[in-house]
Amino acid sequence: MQRVTIAQVAERAGVSTATVSRVLSRRGQVSAAVERKVRRAADDLGYQVNVIARALRNSRTDTVGMVVPSITNPFFTSLVESVEHALGKEGKELFLCDARSDPRIEARRLASLAARNVDGIIVSPSHGVDSRPAVQQTAERLPLVQLDRFVDDTTTDWVGVDDVAAMRQVMDHLHDGGARSAAFIGSLMTHSSTEQRFAGFRRRAEELNIEVKPDQVLLGDYSVEWGEAAVARLIAEGGLPDALVCADDLIALGATRACRAHGFAVPRQVQVTGYDDIEFSRLAEPALTTVHQPRDRIAAEAVRLLAAASLAKDAERGPHAHISLVPTLVVRDSTRAAQAPPDRI
Amino acid sequence: MQRVTIAQVAERAGVSTATVSRVLSRRGQVSAAVERKVRRAADDLGYQVNVIARALRNSRTDTVGMVVPSITNPFFTSLVESVEHALGKEGKELFLCDARSDPRIEARRLASLAARNVDGIIVSPSHGVDSRPAVQQTAERLPLVQLDRFVDDTTTDWVGVDDVAAMRQVMDHLHDGGARSAAFIGSLMTHSSTEQRFAGFRRRAEELNIEVKPDQVLLGDYSVEWGEAAVARLIAEGGLPDALVCADDLIALGATRACRAHGFAVPRQVQVTGYDDIEFSRLAEPALTTVHQPRDRIAAEAVRLLAAASLAKDAERGPHAHISLVPTLVVRDSTRAAQAPPDRI
DNA sequence: AACTCGACTGTAATCGATTGCATTGAGGTG
DNA sequence: CACCTCAATGCAATCGATTACAGTCGAGTT
Known part of the structure; x- marks a missing residue:
């Protein structure tokens, strides 16, 4: 060969x-x-x-590593696709790793990417706390950008969306649709995405006077199964509120399905919202109202930051950038159209 | 660094x-x-x-390259996941590339993987004809296994499922449910998967005396949109047959959606089947009857073949293996339960 | 005592591409 | 004609790990 x-x-x-x-x-x-x-x-x-020989000599590989919590989550898949396209324009290639939502595997992947002399790493950490050591340590060795999720007390670059702003839009929309009580179904608070989204949810709920019972904040993982299980639990423990706010589309898909299975009409009796706008949210019955993340933009920013960091070398690592983009609400059929608006003079 | x-x-x-x-x-x-x-x-x-230095010296990288037509297709995603797990057990890593269904990009990816001294390549070719030169050429340089799809006249190893056997099960099931006419919605015949599945479909349809009008074989691509468009065309051009046999789940999902949008009840008026058993086929309304591919098994066989080929070196490349596994039919709600069976003495 | 054997360890070549430095030679200048 | 400049090119070191080969040394043999 x-x-x-x-x-x-x-x-x-x-x-x-x-x-x-x-x-x-x-x-x-x-x-x-x-x-x-x-x-x-x-x-x-x-x-x-022979790229290997060249890489050894130049210590540049024109390859970027990316680590995501789960390659089967459609949101990450399309994010990966966006990143690949963005890198392609710079003549770089992508080395993709799946952390299987396990910080230990994640740490191994990060180390392995570093050993392979990738020019930079894009990572969406699996865990807000446990992922930290590996991420931090890797960031000290080479350019690293966190995407979407991030670890606590991080000092690396980060690109994602403004979850709080997004949740404000979601809550306003649900409120317009008549919701006066709501439950939140997310993954664990140790995922920055759930944490941020919950914070935005809670704040706006208070402002709008939407009731949130303490036992109606359910935390599990980002999966359809958890969405189904959470709704089953809500029903068993006293019934559903006016709205189910889910931390991602998979959960929302499961939740919607469970509602219907238990005889609750969506959106007539319960409104449901997701987050991410994966392709299947459009296909669900009813089509899911969700938050669209500007994936191409996110990917482009991440690639740009990485390129900038590579140039700066170890020398003067400037202050780190936290770029948050504003996502847009996509209204479909799992929420109610605005009611007749309250009187406004 | x-x-x-x-x-x-x-x-x-x-x-x-x-x-x-x-x-x-x-x-x-x-x-x-x-x-x-x-x-x-x-x-x-x-x-x-430093993995790079080691690789240069050993000309082994403990890395396997994989090229798929589209990373956003859930079937390939889960196949990738299975391959990653299978490789993990051997201490090897996966370098994943997306060909964007374009044989030219695919060729570039293959060349790039070869230049990176990967130990072997797993590829699901984008096109039955146009992908051939690159695949063949790459296979001459290093161990290569085709997965799921394959190129014409190939002489490399291949692992996939027996599409003909699968289609036999599908058609028998539809027939049991009372279908006496059927349409086929696939991608282009230049995709071996569509070609094989169509062959199985056509043969069993004849044997069962299920009518297939020539203009009810529609070929587009593997996407939800195409499924929707195909059904719209069928309706516009004279109505739907008893069953819609789709070459993959994405198409089937789109087809189902379009049927319902046009007021046709699934499965009462039209039965619909998919292929692949992606996660969302379970969640559709109605849940999709489809063919489950044994992904872990496929991945394991592919990895095994690759390992064997690496050992054999260029020396005596033995005859190439074509391993086809038998998939299983997963009956859900988009098809009808068996009618009262015809008299059998 | 001389010799063999094997366990350990070091020296230096090697993988393939890149690049600093040296060399060559053509053309230009005074 | 001696001397200088600069483009074109070659030589050889280099990146970091591996490994063939050789050397050392102590124990066991004869």
């Missing part, structure tokens, strides 16, 4: 390896005649650089 | 780099005392092997 080396090209072209390298990486001066000879030889032999 | 090298560990431990290497890679004999010193020094310094 990988038989043709620069030395063989050099021999065939009758020049030194240095010259071949100069031609192929367009660095340094080479006469037109020699350049033609070299290119010809390279083509004839089907030469291809 | 990556500051600590084996030389520094050697110096600190007062031995040669060779000894350090021997300790750390557990090869060769080293006295217990020296081993302890070396490990201590390595720990103190936080040494981590």
Whole structure:
């Protein structure tokens, strides 16, 4: 495998390896005649650089590593896709790892990426606390950007959305639809996303005077199954509130399904909202009202930050950027259209 | 970045780099005392092997490359997950690439993986014909296994399911539910999956005397949108048959949705089947009857073949294996339960 | 006592591409 | 004509880990 080396090209072209390298990486001066000879030889032999050797010499791999909690979560999948496209434009490639929501596996992946000399790492940490040591340590060695989720007390770059602003929109919309009580179904508070979204939820609920019973804040994980289980529990323990605010679409999909299974009409009797706007939220019955994250924008910012950090080198790592983009509410059929608005003079 | 090298560990431990290497890679004999010193020094310094350097020397990277047509297709996502787990057991990592269903991008990815000295490649080709040159060429350089889809006239290993057997089950089930006519909605015939599934569909339809109008075989792509569009076209051009057999779940999800949108009850008026058993097929309304692919098994076989091929080296590449596993029909609510069976003496 | 054997350890070559430095030679200048 | 400049090119070191080969040393043999 990988038989043709620069030395063989050099021999065939009758020049030194240095010259071949100069031609192929367009660095340094080479006469037109020699350049033609070299290119010809390279083509004839089907030469291809050995990225490994180049990486060893340059300590640059033109590869970025990405670690996500779960590759089967459609939100992360499409985020990955966006990142890949953004990187493609810079001629970089993506090395993708799945942490299976386990901080230990995550730590191993991060170490492995670092050992592979990736130029930078994009990570959405699995856990707000337990992921911290590995993330912090990795960030000390190479450029690192956190995406969507982040670890506590972090000092790295971060790109995501303004969850609080998003929840404000969600709550206002539910309120317009007549909701006067609501439950929150999320994953654990150790996920920054759930934590932030819950904070936004709680604050706006208070402002709008929407009732939130303490035992109607249910925390599990980001999965359809948990959405179903949470609703079953709510029903068993005293019934559903006017609205179910879910921390992501998977949960909301499960919740909606469970509501219907138990004979509650959505959105007539219970309104349900999700978060992320994954493709299937559109297909559910009823189609899910949710928060759309500007994935391409998020990805582009992350790639930009990474590039900037690579240039700055270890030298003067400037202050770290926290970029939060404003997401938009996508109203579909799992919530009610605005009621006749209250009198306004 | 990556500051600590084996030389520094050697110096600190007062031995040669060779000894350090021997300790750390557990090869060769080293006295217990020296081993302890070396490990201590390595720990103190936080040494981590430079995988790049090792790869250059060994021309082994313990990394496998995988190329899929689309990372946002849930079927491929879960296949990727299965492959990752299977590789993890062998201490190998996965380098994932998205070909965006474009054979040219696919070719570039394959070349890039080869240049990175991956130990092997798992690919699900985007196109039955156009993907062929790149796949073939790559297979000549290193171990390669095709998964699920394959290119024409291929001489590489392949692992997938027996589409014909699966379609037989599907058609029998639809027939039991009373279907006497059916349409087929797939992607292009240049995708081996659609081609095989269609072949199985057509053969069993004939045997069961299920009518298939020539203009009711619709080919587009693997997407929800295409499923919706195809049904719209069927309705516009003369109405729906008794059953819609879709080449994958995304299409089936779209088809179901379109049926309902146009006022056709599923499964009462039209039965719909999918293929792949992605997670959301369970959540659709009605839950989708589909074909479950044994993903873990497929992944495990692929990894096994790759390992075997690596051992055989270029020497005597034995004959290539085509492993087809038998999938199982998952009956849910988008098809009808069996009618009273016809008299059987 | 001389020799063999094997366990340990070190020296240096190697993987393939890149690049600082040296060299060559053509063209220009006084 | 001696001397200088600069583009073009080659030589050889380098990135970091691995490993063939060789050397050392103590124990066991004869």
